[in-house]
Amino acid sequence: MKVIGSYVSPYVRKVLACLALKGLTYEIDPITPFFGDDDFSRMSPLRRIPVLLDGDLALCDSSVICAYLDEAYPGHPLLPADPRARARARWLEEFADTRMGDVFIWGLFYPLFAHPAVWNEPGDQARVDKTLADDAPAVLNYLEGEVPAEGFLFGTIGLADIALGAFFRNAGFVGFAIDDRWPLTAAYVARVLAHPALADLRRFEDAQIAATPAGRRAALAAVGAPLSAETVATPTPRKGIMSL
Numbered sequence: 704m705k706v707i708g709s710y711v712s713p714y715v716r717k718v719l720a721c722l723a724l725k726g727l728t729y730e731i732d733p734i735t736p737f738f739g740d741d742d743f744s745r746m747s748p749l750r751r752i753p754v755l756l757d758g759d760l761a762l763c764d765s766s767v768i769c770a771y772l773d774e775a776y777p778g779h780p781l782l783p784a785d786p787r788a789r790a791r792a793r794w795l796e797e798f799a800d801t802r803m804g805d806v807f808i809w810g811l812f813y814p815l816f817a818h819p820a821v822w823n824e825p826g827d828q829a830r831v832d833k834t835l836a837d838d839a840p841a842v843l844n845y846l847e848g849e850v851p852a853e854g855f856l857f858g859t860i861g862l863a864d865i866a867l868g869a870f871f872r873n874a875g876f877v878g879f880a881i882d883d884r885w886p887l888t889a890a891y892v893a894r895v896l897a898h899p900a901l902a903d904l905r906r907f908e909d910a911q912i913a914a915t916p917a918g919r920r921a922a923l924a925a926v927g928a929p930l931s932a933e934t935v936a937t938p939t940p941r942k943g944i945m946s947l
Contacts (some may be wrong), residue, residue, distance in 0.1 A: 704715075704717065704722070704727060704728070704729045704730075704755065704756065704757050705729065705730050705731070705732065705755070705756040705931055706718060706722075706729050706730075706731045706732070706736060706753050706754070706755055706758070707731075707732045707739075707743065707746070707747075707752060707753060707754040707755075707775075707935060708731070708732075708733070708734065708752030708753035708754065709733055709734060709735045709737075709752060709874070709911060710731070710904060710907040710908045710910075710911045710923070710928070711873070711908055711911050712734055712735070712752055712753070713804070713807075713808065713817060713869035713870045713872065713873050714751075714765040714800070714804075714900070715752055715753040715765070716865075716869040716871075716872065716904060716908075717754050717765050717769065717862075717865050717866055717869050718755065718765050718768050718772075719731075719898075719904055720865045720869070720898075720900040720901050720904065721769050721773075721781055721862060721900075722771055722772065722838075723899070723900040724778070724781065724860070724861075724900050725773075725774060725776050725779055725781075725866075726777045726778050726779070727772070727776060728929070729741060729929060730864065730929045730930065730931040731922065731930060731931060732927060732930075732931045732933070732934045732936070732937060733902070733911060733919060733928070733930070734752070734822070734925055734936040735752070735817075735916075735940075736752050737821050737848075737940035737941060738916060738936045738937050738938075738939075738940055738941070739935055739936065739941070740876065740935045740936065740937045742935045743935040746761045746763065746935075747763040748763075748922070750762070751763060751870040753765055753768060754853070754878055755768045757771075757775075761782045765800065765828070766797075766800060767870065767895055768907075769781055769862055773862070774817055777780065779859070780861065781861050781862040782861060782862055782863075783857040783861065783912040788857050789913075791829065791856075791863075792856065792861060792862060792863040793858060793863075794899045795798060795849065795856070795866065796862055796863050796866040798845075798867075799863075799866035799867045799870060800866060800871070802842060802887050803870045804870065805838075805869070806834055806838045807834075807839070807870040807871070807874045808873060809830075809872055810830055810831065810833070810834030810839070811831060811834050811839070811873075811874055811879055812873040812874065812876060812877055813826065813834075814826025814827045814828070814830055814831050814875050815831060815877040815878075815910075816876060819910070821940050823858055823870050826908070835879075839879070839886075840872075843880065843881060843885045843888055843934060844885075846867070846885070847885045847887050848851055848901060850867075850887050850888055850891040851887075852887055852890075854894070855894070855895070857908060859899050860895065863899075864895045865895065865900065865901065867892070867895065868892050868895030868896050868901060871896065872901075876912060876914045880917070884907050897935070904927075906926045906927075906935075907923060907926060907928045910922045910923050910925065910926045910928070911923060912916065912940055915924050916936075916940075920934070
């Protein structure tokens with residue numbers, strides 16, 4: 704299997720952690736969508752990552768990919784068996800991908816890190832201020848009533864846990880931490896991110912976020928990332944519809 708997408712993306716992180724839970728190996732082309740070429744556009748018409756290539760099958764959208772992995776491959780189930788619990792897991796994944804993506808990626812990580820890094824200009828500080836004052840607390844208030852005091856959402860770790868936890872890694876890259884107003888959420892996120900499916904990705908994430916686009920593959924090779932031989936990256940970024 705081949706994954707196209709940056710180790711720093713929470714959506715890529717979700718897919719890679721689910722591959723780990725399933726015991727599946729992969730190679731990766733660690734691009735950000737800003738640097739994708741025309742082949743990338745054909746595989747991902749919205750220019751979003753990740754893309755999964757499994758033989759002659761190409762899939763984009765992390766939720767579609769994770770659903771495919773759970774249906775096509777045995778091993779660790781990504782969703783609970785009970786229909787009610789499964790529906791709740793799907794909702795929490797949707798909440799993470801949409802609302803938490805908007806808040807923690809587009810409201811914090813993009814203006815504070817990605818926008819300056821890619822376009823060499825400051826991000827939207829007003830958006831950051833609103834996120835910190837209003838949007839992030841609202842998300843954390845909701846999660847405080849949903850997460851368990853111990854363990855994971857549905858017994859063993861699964862897709863919903865990974866989807867929720869993945870965004871806090873990006874928030875941490877720009878200095879955001881869950882404070883003592885939300886003790887259950889802080890402890891739960893720490894448990895999720897400490898699970899080997901996610902913790903084993905940290906060295907790749909740290910290497911990629913510290914590297915320039917030109918030096919990314921060398922930095923990742925130095926820490927043992929399973930890099931693909933070919934890439935769909937361009938040397939300069941393109942503007943367009945895209946998501947981290």
